Amino acid sequence: MKVLVLGGDGFCGWPTSLHLSDIGHDVTIVDNLSRRAIDLELEVESLTPIRPMGERLRAWHEVSGKDVNFVRLDLAEEYDRLAALIRDVQPDAIVHFGEQRAAPYSMRDEAAKRYTVDNNVRGTHNVLVAISESGLDTALVHLGTMGVYGYGWSGSAPIPEGYLTVKVPTPDGDIEREILHPANAGSVYHLTKTLDQLMFGFYAANDQIRITDLHQGIVWGTQTPQTVRDERLINRFDYDGDYGTVLNRFLMQAAIGHPLTVHGTGGQTRAFIHIRDTVRCIQIALENPPAKGEKPKIFNQVTETHRVRDLAQMISGMTGVEVANLPNPRREAAENELNVAREQFLALGLDPTTLSEGLLEEIRDIAQRYAGRADTTKIVARSTWRRGMETAPDLR
Amino acid sequence: MKVLVLGGDGFCGWPTSLHLSDIGHDVTIVDNLSRRAIDLELEVESLTPIRPMGERLRAWHEVSGKDVNFVRLDLAEEYDRLAALIRDVQPDAIVHFGEQRAAPYSMRDEAAKRYTVDNNVRGTHNVLVAISESGLDTALVHLGTMGVYGYGWSGSAPIPEGYLTVKVPTPDGDIEREILHPANAGSVYHLTKTLDQLMFGFYAANDQIRITDLHQGIVWGTQTPQTVRDERLINRFDYDGDYGTVLNRFLMQAAIGHPLTVHGTGGQTRAFIHIRDTVRCIQIALENPPAKGEKPKIFNQVTETHRVRDLAQMISGMTGVEVANLPNPRREAAENELNVAREQFLALGLDPTTLSEGLLEEIRDIAQRYAGRADTTKIVARSTWRRGMETAPDLR
Numbered sequence: 001m002k003v004l005v006l007g008g009d010g011f012c013g014w015p016t017s018l019h020l021s022d023i024g025h026d027v028t029i030v031d032n033l034s035r036r037a038i039d040l041e042l043e044v045e046s047l048t049p050i051r052p053m054g055e056r057l058r059a060w061h062e063v064s065g066k067d068v069n070f071v072r073l074d075l076a077e078e079y080d081r082l083a084a085l086i087r088d089v090q091p092d093a094i095v096h097f098g099e100q101r102a103a104p105y106s107m108r109d110e111a112a113k114r115y116t117v118d119n120n121v122r123g124t125h126n127v128l129v130a131i132s133e134s135g136l137d138t139a140l141v142h143l144g145t146m147g148v149y150g151y152g153w154s155g156s157a158p159i160p161e162g163y164l165t166v167k168v169p170t171p172d173g174d175i176e177r178e179i180l181h182p183a184n185a186g187s188v189y190h191l192t193k194t195l196d197q198l199m200f201g202f203y204a205a206n207d208q209i210r211i212t213d214l215h216q217g218i219v220w221g222t223q224t225p226q227t228v229r230d231e232r233l234i235n236r237f238d239y240d241g242d243y244g245t246v247l248n249r250f251l252m253q254a255a256i257g258h259p260l261t262v263h264g265t266g267g268q269t270r271a272f273i274h275i276r277d278t279v280r281c282i283q284i285a286l287e288n289p290p291a292k293g294e295k296p297k298i299f300n301q302v303t304e305t306h307r308v309r310d311l312a313q314m315i316s317g318m319t320g321v322e323v324a325n326l327p328n329p330r331r332e333a334a335e336n337e338l339n340v341a342r343e344q345f346l347a348l349g350l351d352p353t354t355l356s357e358g359l360l361e362e363i364r365d366i367a368q369r370y371a372g373r374a375d376t377t378k379i380v381a382r383s384t385w386r387r388g389m390e391t392a393p394d395l396r
Numbered sequence: 397m398k399v400l401v402l403g404g405d406g407f408c409g410w411p412t413s414l415h416l417s418d419i420g421h422d423v424t425i426v427d428n429l430s431r432r433a434i435d436l437e438l439e440v441e442s443l444t445p446i447r448p449m450g451e452r453l454r455a456w457h458e459v460s461g462k463d464v465n466f467v468r469l470d471l472a473e474e475y476d477r478l479a480a481l482i483r484d485v486q487p488d489a490i491v492h493f494g495e496q497r498a499a500p501y502s503m504r505d506e507a508a509k510r511y512t513v514d515n516n517v518r519g520t521h522n523v524l525v526a527i528s529e530s531g532l533d534t535a536l537v538h539l540g541t542m543g544v545y546g547y548g549w550s551g552s553a554p555i556p557e558g559y560l561t562v563k564v565p566t567p568d569g570d571i572e573r574e575i576l577h578p579a580n581a582g583s584v585y586h587l588t589k590t591l592d593q594l595m596f597g598f599y600a601a602n603d604q605i606r607i608t609d610l611h612q613g614i615v616w617g618t619q620t621p622q623t624v625r626d627e628r629l630i631n632r633f634d635y636d637g638d639y640g641t642v643l644n645r646f647l648m649q650a651a652i653g654h655p656l657t658v659h660g661t662g663g664q665t666r667a668f669i670h671i672r673d674t675v676r677c678i679q680i681a682l683e684n685p686p687a688k689g690e691k692p693k694i695f696n697q698v699t700e701t702h703r704v705r706d707l708a709q710m711i712s713g714m715t716g717v718e719v720a721n722l723p724n725p726r727r728e729a730a731e732n733e734l735n736v737a738r739e740q741f742l743a744l745g746l747d748p749t750t751l752s753e754g755l756l757e758e759i760r761d762i763a764q765r766y767a768g769r770a771d772t773t774k775i776v777a778r779s780t781w782r783r784g785m786e787t788a789p790d791l792r
Contacts, residue, residue, distance in 0.1 A: 079510060110529050114475060117521045121591070125513045133506050135783075153573070157566035166562035167570065170553035174563065177549070179578045183594050191598045195517070195591045198579050202587045206727055206781060331602055385602060387531075 001286070002026045002089055006075060006127065007097030009053055010035050011236050012143060012219060012278050016095060018226035018233065019279035020286075021066050028069040028089055029053070030082075030098070034119075035236075038105070038243075044378045046236035047252060047370045048222060059232035075123035083130040086138065093286050094131070096142040098123055099192065103147070104329070104383040105242040106189035112383075113188045120192035125199055132207040139210040139289040141282060142200070145193045146217050146271050146302060150184020151336040158339040162213065162298025186332055187385070200296045210289045214281060217271030217302035217340075220247040221358055222366045224276050235275065237366055239374065241381035246308055247272060249379070251359065254319040255367030256374050259395050263381060264328030266309025267335030271302035274353035284348045299345055303352035305338045318360070326392040329384040397682070398422045398485055402471060402523065403493030405449055406431050407632050408539060408615060408674050412491060414622035414629065415675035416682075417462050424465040424485055425449070426478075426494070430515075431632075434501070434639075440774045442632035443648060443766045444618060455628035471519035479526040482534065489535040489682050490527070494519055495588065499543070500725070500779040501638040502585035508779075509584045516588035521595055528603040535606040535685040537678060538596070541589045542613050542667050542698060546580020547732040554735040558609065558694025582728055583781070596692040606685045610677060613667030613698035613736075616643040617754055618762045620672050631671065633762055635770065637777035642704055643668060645775070647755065650715040651763030652770050655791050659777060660724030662705025663731030667698035670749035680744045695741055699748035701734045714756070722788040725780040 003020055007013040008029030021027045033053070039045055051059070053070050061067055073081050075098045086094075099120040100106065106116040124142070131138050149159045164181045167174040180201065183194035200211045227235045238244045239252040250260050273281075281301045290297040312323045328334075346352075376396045384391060399416055403409040404425030417423045429449070435441055447455070449466050457463055469477050471494045482490075495516040496502065502512040520538070527534050545555045560577045563570040576597065579590035596607045623631045634640045635648040646656050669677075677697045686693040708719045724730075742748075772792045780787060 079506075083506075110475075110479075110525050113525050114518075114522065117595075118518050121517050122510075122514050126510065129506050129509050154564065155566045155571045156568045157564065157571075164564065166564055166573075166575075168550065168553065168560065168562055170551045172552045175551045177562075177578070179562075179575075182573070182575045183597070185594070185598050188598070191594060194594050198581070198587060198590050198594070199513075201579070202581050202584070 001092045003286070004028050004030055004089060004091045004094045005097065006030045006094060007099065009033055010097055011238065012275070013097040015224040015227050015235050015275055016097070016279045016282045017068055018060060019224060019283065021060065021068050022064060022226050023283065028071060030071050030073050030085065032072060032074040042240060042242060044240040044375060045373065047239050047373055048234045048237045048366060049370070049373070050234060050236045051232045055232055059230045063229045075126055076119045079126045079130065082126055083133055086130050086134045086136065090136055091138050093139045093141060094127065095282055095286070096124065096127055096140060100189065102243045103187035103189045104381055106187050107385050108242060108383040116188050117192055121195050124196045128199060128203040128209060131209050132203065137210070137292065139212070141212045141285045142196065142214065144196065144213045144215040145190060146215050146300065146340070147186055147190035148183055148194045148197060148215060149181050150186065151333055151338060153182065153184050158341045159300065160341050161300045161344055162215065186330070204294065204296050208292045210292055210294070211296040212285045212289060213296050213298045214285060214301040215298060216278065217273050218245045218247060219273055219275050219278055220245070221274040221276060221362055224279055240378040242383055246270065247311060250312060250315045251363050252367045252374065253379065254315050254321045255363055256371045257321055258376060258379060259322050259324035260312045260316060261324055261326050261380060261395070262309055262312050263326050263330070265334045266312060266325070267307060268332065269305055269307045269336050269338035271305045271338060271340050272355070273301060273303045274358055276353050277303055277350060280350055281345055284345060284350060288348060300340050300342045301345065302340050302342055304355065305340060315359070319363070324395055326380065327390040329381050329389050329391055331385040397488045399682070400424050400426055400485060400487045400490045401493065402426045402490060403495065405429055406493055406497070407634065408671070409493040411620040411623050411631050411671055412493070412675045412678045413464055414456060415620060415679065417456065417464050418460060418622050419679065424467060426467050426469050426481065428468060428470040438636060438638060440636040440771060441769065443635050443769055444630045444633045444762060445766070445769070446630060446632045447628045451628055455626045459625045471522055472515045475522045475526065478522055479529055482526050482530045482532065486532060487534050489537060490523065491678055491682070492520065492523055492536060492538045496585065498639045499583035499585045500777055502583050503781050504638060504779040512584050513588055517591050520592045524595060524599040524605060527605050528599065533606070533688065535608070537608045537681045538592065538610065540592065540609045540611040541586060542611050542696065542736070543582055543586035544579055544590045544593060544611060545577050546582065547729055547734060549578065549580050554737045555696065556737050557696050557740055558611065582726070600690065600692050604688045606688055606690070607692040608681045608685060609692050609694045610681060610697040611694060612674065613669050614641045614643060615669055615671050615674055616641070617670040617672060617758055620675055636774040638779055642666065643707060646708060646711045647759050648763045648770065649775065650711050650717045651759055652767045653717055654772060654775060655718050655720035656708045656712055657720055657722050657776060657791070658705055658708050659722050659726070661730045662708060662721070663703060664728065665701055665703045665732050665734035667701045667734060667736050668751070669697055669699045670754055672749050673699055673746060676746055677741055680741060680746060684744060696736050696738045697741065698736050698738055700750065701736060711755070720791055722776065723786040725777050725785050725787055727781040
């Protein structure tokens with residue numbers, strides 16, 4: 001299968017590109033290297049020493065004998081080059097990770113809010129228009145987020161995989177309607193993924209594009225069976241206040257003896273998935289596209305759920321590092337339950353990596369090994385959801 | 397009240413600006429003149445001889461003694477100037493008409509699709525971010541569209557004003573939830589208004605912006621009590637295949653003896669409102685904003701509904717001009733019922749202009765008077781929803 005991986009230089013995109021290449025697909029990475037540029041802006045680096053794309057691809061060729069192509073291209077700004085690329089490559093599928101993906105960064109300031117909307121909405125729409133213009137039957141697999149659903153909206157019902165059947169009152173009695181789960185975005189970043197969903201619904205119906213949207217939980221872990229094959233293939237690990245995600249940040253904090261930073265009560269329950277399962281899910285989604293003319297297929301790409309304070313306690317218990325309760329810079333419920341439907345990937349063969357299997361390995365092989373690269377002034381979250389919300393000082 | 401009217405040079409924006417000035421508000425029009433630029437692109441002109449903005453404003457000053465300000469500015473491209481303008485003017489309210497507003501134009505080709513999304517989403521988001529950045533309590537009134545709801549989705553229930561209470565099944569029995577009416581966009585243009593709604597919900601909650609969204613039907617008529625005061629104040633009248641709307645196009649066709657062009661069966665039922673009522677609705681919306689922290693207030697801005705073929709028969713009966721049934725270039729249901737809740741504006745004092753009052757006046761004062769300016773090669777709709785859909789030849 002010929003596959004374009006948009007955003008193939010990023011945390012999920014890079015290991016997915018290698019996985020798809022490893023199982024025999026002809027992969028072309030498309031990326032504008034924006035994630036590396038944001039590192040420069042934020043004056044922070046991946047904890048792991050990621051290599052430039054050219055070196056990554058040479059290393060992959062050395063260890064696998066396989067070639068992955070790379071095109072540097074901005075999805076939002078360079079439509080004509082994108083359309084030409086699709087015409088030239090004639091991809092069977094496009095995997096779309098090419099969006100600004102951090103909630104705190106998206107709330108950082110006016111420029112970041114505007115960049116997130118402008119980049120994500122225009123980029124995704126350009127991909128849809130370019131597929132339509134090509135006349136090809138290219139399938140699209142897009143990385144969404146569990147954050148489109150909000151937390152607690154469904155009461156005791158599990159969050160369904162994208163669609164919800166509701167009863168609508170009418171003068172002739174209730175009628176059943178299947179709707180896209182109502183959008184409850186918690187940040188400008190999450191908002192863009194709710195906008196993407198509406199664009200997907202329209203282009204699936206009008207242009208008959210075959211689209212799969214993957215509502216992913218918080219990804220943890222770093223390496224996959226491909227990225228461990230050579231240190232030059234190592235995946236990125238973000239721990240800073242804007243791009244770091246909660247579980248990996250705890251692991252890194254544990255490794256350097258920094259207090260585990262819990263924002264608010266820690267009563268937030270969130271969904272998680274290991275990066276090894278992410279790349280498998282993408283493969284499964286590629287192998288099971290919807291039919292032409294069908295509505296977008298939506299999967300919840302999560303394997304377990306945990307309360308943030310429980311994770312902190314677990315890691316504190318394993319490592320002896322204390323927990324620090326900090327002010328919450330986000331507007332969100334202090335406490336929530338979370339019950340997520342996730343039958344589809346399990347039915348299609350996903351065998352999840354659990355926290356209990358992977359946590360110690362991650363602390364040992366990544367967080368401790370690269371601890372010397374950490375900048376402790378970058379750990380505490382400083383982007384606030386509203387002007388004037390309290391943040392904590394550096395803890396070390 | 398200090399009011400910015402974004403898109404104040406357009407078909408709804410211009411008469412609204414004059415109405416608000418006439419009742420004593422301090423009005424600043426903000427417009428990039430994009431609608432006039434698209435006329436150049438499409439090689440078509442308003443049937444009525446609209447004047448340049450400078451002449452319009454001089455004429456308004458002559459007849460009313462009032463000054464309306466004008467700032468030429470692109471909402472999507474010139475964020476910094478927009479933010480500075482809001483800081484300088486400190487508006488009590490912003491009325492936002494500044495979006496590409498034609499469904500057929502939005503489906504014309506890849507460039508028009510991309511322009512519609514890029515312009516409308518970025519422009520609206522920039523307005524929200526600029527209000528937030530200003531720290532002011534500026535209220536926002538936005539022109540939406542009835543097209544966000546789709547046609548026929550609600551069964552026998554009237555389309556509610558924005559929000560719908562549904563029953564969601566849970567293990568503990570059904571729970572009631574109020575949701576934004578599910579989006580059912582029929583074109584890329586309508587899609588952008590469904591994206592706007594989600595942005596409004598987020599910024600109303602997170603930034604406590606007071607937002608009103610007006611889901612308007614198809615506007616007919618041309619003049620208001622202000623625009624008739626001098627021919628230099630005349631409002632635009634679009635009749636071409638991309639920007640013309642169905643009822644005004646029938647009136648113009650009747651005036652020049654061109655067959656009344658019904659696309660498909662004419663069984664489409666649509667909602668209508670006279671331009672005189674549009675400007676009154678905007679005034680009512682400005683006078684009744686939601687409170688800070690409330691969800692966006694949504695009104696259905698329509699006064700009556702009609703089936704397209706019934707309108708054609710009515711006008712054919714009045715004028716003797718024949719009806720021509722042409723292929724439908726849109727993807728839409730051939731026939732639909734339409735029942736729209738519209739209690740809010742009526743309760744707040746709107747006294748609608750009905751078709752029976754205004755039709756003959758419109759044919760006499762506008763369509764017949766300016767018939768000599770019509771270009772009959774521009775009448776038939778040529779933008780198709782999918783490549784290869786059939787369109788009709790010119791009929792004259």
